Amino acid sequence: MRMMRRAQKKAAVIEAMIDVVIEDEAWFIEDEAWPAAALEALAARCYDAALAFEPLLAGEIALLLTNDAHLRALNAKYRGKDKPTNVLAFPGGEENGGGFVGDIALARETCASEAKDKHITLQDHAAHLIIHAMLHLVGYDHHSDAEAGAMERREAEILNRLGIADPYGAAMETGR
Numbered sequence: 001m002r003m004m005r006r007a008q009k010k011a012a013v014i015e016a017m018i019d020v021v022i023e024d025e026a027w028f029i030e031d032e033a034w035p036a037a038a039l040e041a042l043a044a045r046c047y048d049a050a051l052a053f054e055p056l057l058a059g060e061i062a063l064l065l066t067n068d069a070h071l072r073a074l075n076a077k078y079r080g081k082d083k084p085t086n087v088l089a090f091p092g093g094e095e096n097g098g099g100f101v102g103d104i105a106l107a108r109e110t111c112a113s114e115a116k117d118k119h120i121t122l123q124d125h126a127a128h129l130i131i132h133a134m135l136h137l138v139g140y141d142h143h144s145d146a147e148a149g150a151m152e153r154r155e156a157e158i159l160n161r162l163g164i165a166d167p168y169g170a171a172m173e174t175g176r
Helices: 002-012 036-053 068-079 108-118 122-137 145-161
Strands: 017-022 060-066 087-091 100-107
Touching (some): 036 060, 036 122, 068 100
16 A cells, blocks of 8 residues: 555656757857757756756756747747847746646857857856746746846856856845
8 A cells, every 4th residue: 555655646746857959050069069968968957956946847848959040030929029039938838737847949149149248158158048948937037126136046046056157246246
């Protein structure tokens, strides 16, 4: 009887995972020449770190590593903004049975350009954007200063767990 209860409990747990789809081979071209396994490992590390703070992330997330042209098309179609962006997040919603958390799409050119401008590695910036998008999937937003502050603090906590510096720096010290 005790074994049966344990098995039932185990079956009820939603298997957590992040599925990485690399659409643009430019993601492989960088100083460290990322292999697919390294990109998948980065996504998994981000997922595990974020899940430790946000249990609502338990479930499946699809991460598309693509380019500016694709994100521009998605941004135009779903947000009415005909321009590229660094990352987009599409929550899964209730209709997906609760096991699918959502989709994330990340643009290589914009991500690389922003990383260069910030004098940080592409890996660290990609990790920040992946975590940012994951938080959007579970309801975080930045429409107001209070929402932005809460989201930025959570991002910094998760990134700290990964050994990545706070991307907001002074904003965190001033309470925003």
